[in-house]
Amino acid sequence: MIPSSAYNGREDEILAGLQMGGPRRRAFEDLLYSSYQYLIREGERKYQLSGEDSASAYSDAIISVIDNITNSKFEGRSSLKTYTTQIFFNKCVDLKRKSTTTKEKVHHQTYDLDPLILMLPDNARNVVQQLIDNSNRSLLQRKLRELGEKCRELLLLFEDGYADREIAAMLSYNSADVVKVSRRRCLEKLKEKMKSFKIGYE
Amino acid sequence: MSEVLDYIDDYFTGAMAPEERTVFEKRCETDQAFAQEVAFYITARSVIREELHSNKQQDFKHLKVPRPRMRALYRYVAAAAAILLLVMAGWWFSQRTDTPQKLAAGYIQEHLLQISTTMSPGADSLQTGISAYNKGDYPLAEQIFQALLGNEQLKPDALKYLGIVYLVTKRYDLAIDRFSQLTALPLYANPGPFYKALALLKRGAPNDVQQAKELLLEVKNKQLPGYKYATDWLNKI
Numbered sequence: 001m002i003p004s005s006a007y008n009g010r011e012d013e014i015l016a017g018l019q020m021g022g023p024r025r026r027a028f029e030d031l032l033y034s035s036y037q038y039l040i041r042e043g044e045r046k047y048q049l050s051g052e053d054s055a056s057a058y059s060d061a062i063i064s065v066i067d068n069i070t071n072s073k074f075e076g077r078s079s080l081k082t083y084t085t086q087i088f089f090n091k092c093v094d095l096k097r098k099s100t101t102t103k104e105k106v107h108h109q110t111y112d113l114d115p116l117i118l119m120l121p122d123n124a125r126n127v128v129q130q131l132i133d134n135s136n137r138s139l140l141q142r143k144l145r146e147l148g149e150k151c152r153e154l155l156l157l158f159e160d161g162y163a164d165r166e167i168a169a170m171l172s173y174n175s176a177d178v179v180k181v182s183r184r185r186c187l188e189k190l191k192e193k194m195k196s197f198k199i200g201y202e
Numbered sequence: 203m204s205e206v207l208d209y210i211d212d213y214f215t216g217a218m219a220p221e222e223r224t225v226f227e228k229r230c231e232t233d234q235a236f237a238q239e240v241a242f243y244i245t246a247r248s249v250i251r252e253e254l255h256s257n258k259q260q261d262f263k264h265l266k267v268p269r270p271r272m273r274a275l276y277r278y279v280a281a282a283a284a285i286l287l288l289v290m291a292g293w294w295f296s297q298r299t300d301t302p303q304k305l306a307a308g309y310i311q312e313h314l315l316q317i318s319t320t321m322s323p324g325a326d327s328l329q330t331g332i333s334a335y336n337k338g339d340y341p342l343a344e345q346i347f348q349a350l351l352g353n354e355q356l357k358p359d360a361l362k363y364l365g366i367v368y369l370v371t372k373r374y375d376l377a378i379d380r381f382s383q384l385t386a387l388p389l390y391a392n393p394g395p396f397y398k399a400l401a402l403l404k405r406g407a408p409n410d411v412q413q414a415k416e417l418l419l420e421v422k423n424k425q426l427p428g429y430k431y432a433t434d435w436l437n438k439i
Contacts, residue, residue: 030262033262124228128244133241184211
């Protein structure tokens with residue numbers, strides 16, 4: 001068997017790779033995904049999920065882990081393996097609940113509380129929350145795809161937690177400031193596209 | 203319009219001083235149009251994140267493809283290893299259970315294929331039987347020993363050699379029967395129990411080993427002929 005220190009070495013490598021950012025980060029995301037893939041079977045066994053559901057819970061979990069690591073929310077109090085396993089099991093439970101609760105079938109589309117809205121204090125949050133119109137999402141999604149490759153790429157990389165200077169390097173912009181301005185312009189474009197559909201934004 | 207978006211983006215990317223943040227938050231509560239902008243910003247980014255995640259899910263799916271095959275391969279390897287282990291365990295076990303039989307076979311091979319002809323020089327017909335036996339003419343030897351059973355004086359030897367003939371020709375039931383008869387005879391140092399145990403070990407039917415053990419124990423305790431072997435075998439069986 002492989003000594004446990006080999007695993008720790010690999011964990012450190014993954015952590016460092018993800019935190020380093022830049023274009024090489026993707027490779028470490030893949031490495032992270034591959035490292036604990038055996039959990040998919042465990043999800044099937046432990047929570048009686050279908051293979052597809054378990055795999056989807058697993059990639060969800062990996063995405064969360066990546067988010068938390070790149071946003072420095074992972075404090076290294078447990079091993080990466082334990083951390084990932086914990087998040088994965090939570091995702092499995094969520095999925096299991098969704099598929100077994102009939103209530104959930106009625107309100108099929110539910111969205112997690114957005115991390116951005118959690119940045120607002122209670123009063124402001126309540127006001128804004130009421131204005132968020134989830135029925136708009138599919139339209140927004142379509143408009144996002146119409147934006148053009150460059151804009152989409154920019155917005156997606158930013159959302160993926162890459163810093164403006166990293167994006168500048170990856171997409172060959174002159175500087176981080178250009179990235180910031182371009183990104184805001186893309187958001188603006190998206191808003192314009194929505195405007196023609198939704199009078200409410202006037 | 204653009205300035206509003208920049209302003210909102212500054213807030214959510216953490217590029218705002220604390221006192222400015224407070225102003226921003228107050229404005230959300232009081233300015234409906236502004237709150238609407240904030241709601242759009244949050245929804246848009248949430249949709250982008252969703253898109254990002256579904257892209258990643260797709261990418262991961264491609265990663266997943268080779269994995270099940272690998273796992274299947276591992277499973278085959280594991281299954282093969284398990285089977286191999288079972289076979290080896292089975293072989294080892296059969297070797298082990300063979301041991302009493304092997305002990306008996308070894309003894310027969312070493313001591314019983316040739317019988318010393320000087321044992322009882324007076325009895326000619328016994329010698330004839332033994333020499334036939336030593337030449338490997340078992341039918342003739344069997345005939346001679348059979349005929350000698352009627353002679354009270356020669357009966358113990360005749361029974362012993364007849365049993366040995368049966369033992370060597372693998373007729374264990376007959377051999378056991380002859381050695382039982384021999385055991386029943388009132389002799390000073392009766393070799394019957396030892397030979398009977400030998401035949402039982404060689405036959406290896408259920409319960410034979412157990413019975414052989416009891417006989418060997420008797421041989422050992424009474425120091426009957428073959429007790430050295432009996433002692434040795436009792437440790438091995």
